[in-house]
Amino acid sequence: MDFSLPPEAEDFRRQVRDFLAANLTEEMIEATRDGTIHSPSLHRAMADRGWLSGAVPAELGGGGLDPVELCVLIEELQLHRAPIDALGVAIVTVSMVLEHGGDHLREAVVPRLLSGEALACFGYSEPESGSDVAAARTRAVRDGDEWVIDGSKMWTTMAHVADYVVLLTRTDPDVGKHEGLTFFVVPLDLPGIEIRPVATMGTERSNATFYDGVRLGDEWRLGDVGGGWRVMKTALKYERGIAGGQFPSPPVVEAAVDWARRTSDGAGRRLIDRDDVRDRLVRAMIDVEVARSFAYHTAALASDGVMFGVEGSMTKLFASEAYKKHCSWFLDLMGAEGLRTAADPGAHMGGRIEENFRHAPVTAIYGGTSEINRNIVAESHLGLPRAR
Numbered sequence: 001m002d003f004s005l006p007p008e009a010e011d012f013r014r015q016v017r018d019f020l021a022a023n024l025t026e027e028m029i030e031a032t033r034d035g036t037i038h039s040p041s042l043h044r045a046m047a048d049r050g051w052l053s054g055a056v057p058a059e060l061g062g063g064g065l066d067p068v069e070l071c072v073l074i075e076e077l078q079l080h081r082a083p084i085d086a087l088g089v090a091i092v093t094v095s096m097v098l099e100h101g102g103d104h105l106r107e108a109v110v111p112r113l114l115s116g117e118a119l120a121c122f123g124y125s126e127p128e129s130g131s132d133v134a135a136a137r138t139r140a141v142r143d144g145d146e147w148v149i150d151g152s153k154m155w156t157t158m159a160h161v162a163d164y165v166v167l168l169t170r171t172d173p174d175v176g177k178h179e180g181l182t183f184f185v186v187p188l189d190l191p192g193i194e195i196r197p198v199a200t201m202g203t204e205r206s207n208a209t210f211y212d213g214v215r216l217g218d219e220w221r222l223g224d225v226g227g228g229w230r231v232m233k234t235a236l237k238y239e240r241g242i243a244g245g246q247f248p249s250p251p252v253v254e255a256a257v258d259w260a261r262r263t264s265d266g267a268g269r270r271l272i273d274r275d276d277v278r279d280r281l282v283r284a285m286i287d288v289e290v291a292r293s294f295a296y297h298t299a300a301l302a303s304d305g306v307m308f309g310v311e312g313s314m315t316k317l318f319a320s321e322a323y324k325k326h327c328s329w330f331l332d333l334m335g336a337e338g339l340r341t342a343a344d345p346g347a348h349m350g351g352r353i354e355e356n357f358r359h360a361p362v363t364a365i366y367g368g369t370s371e372i373n374r375n376i377v378a379e380s381h382l383g384l385p386r387a388r
């Protein structure tokens with residue numbers, strides 16, 4: 001089996017590396033310690049390169065980046081620890097609007113998102129519904145030419161810097177839960193919207209957002225009234241394919257190898273020369289290769305015109321579970337030294353293992369939990385009976 005990527009993809013990798021050398025600074029990475037994993041200048045620079053519009057599927061009017069190239073882009077961005085929470089959201093939102101939106105959304109929202117001038121965030125989850133996202137209770141009620149929205153959303157990450165929230169609402173409470181849903185793209189500066197910060201153990205800042213009598217015109221509706229679940233499926237399809245953190249482990253493996261090279265045990269042997277340490281490092285590197293294979297397999301399917309589904313779930317499930325395992329291993333390897341945080345000038349590689357150890361469990365929650373992804377793999381790929 002030949003695992004090498006096509007020469008165009010490796011050419012593109014060199015372009016991305018040159019771009020990052022010129023546009024990504026250590027200060028941008030440091031700035032994410034406030035919890036906002038976004039750099040406006042980096043985001044705009046990627047937009048200027050045409051990588052946002054390029055990542056939107058060609059059949060929707062985007063294009064320019066092959067899905068394998070998009071995978072290379074995401075891999076390089078993650079290897080370099082670039083702050084890119086806004087990237088996947090912009091690409092998925094534009095894809096949703098191009099597939100389901102009317103003229104107003106296409107004209108008012110798409111160009112602003114693709115130029116990097118505006119940002120979007122996702123308002124799907126609620127205090128009482130996360131995995132079971134179709135149980136959303138935020139109400140949208142028609143009032144003449146307008147809609148009035150009342151309710152609250154949880155985990156609206158990026159809302160505090162975004163211009164639009166892609167909001168899942170219930171427009172008909174009297175039909176089956178999947179039938180009474182409708183999406184809107186809601187400008188976040190409308191009266192009646194409140195955004196409150198939610199700190200997470202993984203440093204990343206999220207938000208709770210509240211909607212109190214928010215009025216907006218029908219032109220902001222995304223998809224049919226009652227057709228929200230169809231739009232949601234599109235969102236999940238693109239999110240699992242694009243925004244899943246497929247490459248989270250390499251920076252922690254790098255830190256662990258560096259630590260094992262520099263550190264000796266009580267018997268004066270370098271850790272890197274010990275079989276038990278090498279065993280873990282090599283196993284982690286194998287996992288990284290497996291995760292890459294999942295990711296590039298998914299991308300190659302998309303490149304061949306096959307719209308992946310379950311493969312995106314497999315990729316995210318494997319990568320985030322392996323990442324959690326690696327962080328635990330390496331924290332064990334470092335012992336108390338591994339607990340030194342970024343705030344401690346003596347921390348190895350800026351406290352990278354400690355920071356990732358806190359962040360890893362979160363990746364197995366957002367974008368669909370590992371349990372939900374296991375259910376999807378079990379049902380869609382292994383043909384097991386539905387669990388619920």
Ligand SMILES: Cc1cc2nc3c(=O)[nH]c(=O)nc-3n(C[C@H](O)[C@H](O)[C@H](O)COP(=O)(O)OP(=O)(O)OC[C@H]3O[C@@H](n4cnc5c(N)ncnc54)[C@H](O)[C@@H]3O)c2cc1C
Nearest residue numbers: 122123124125129130131155156157365366367368369371
């Ligand atoms: C840092 C962070 C950022 C996020 N950003 C966003 C965002 O920007 N926008 C947004 O809309 N949401 C966001 N989320 C929400 C995220 O998608 C949900 O947290 C996730 O879907 C889980 O939902 P929940 O938290 O309500 O947990 P629940 O759904 O209540 O799940 C609780 C536990 O039960 C398990 N479980 C639930 N159902 C099943 C089942 N059928 N079978 C087996 N096990 C099951 C889950 O796996 C989990 O372990 C974010 C979450 C986090 C932590």
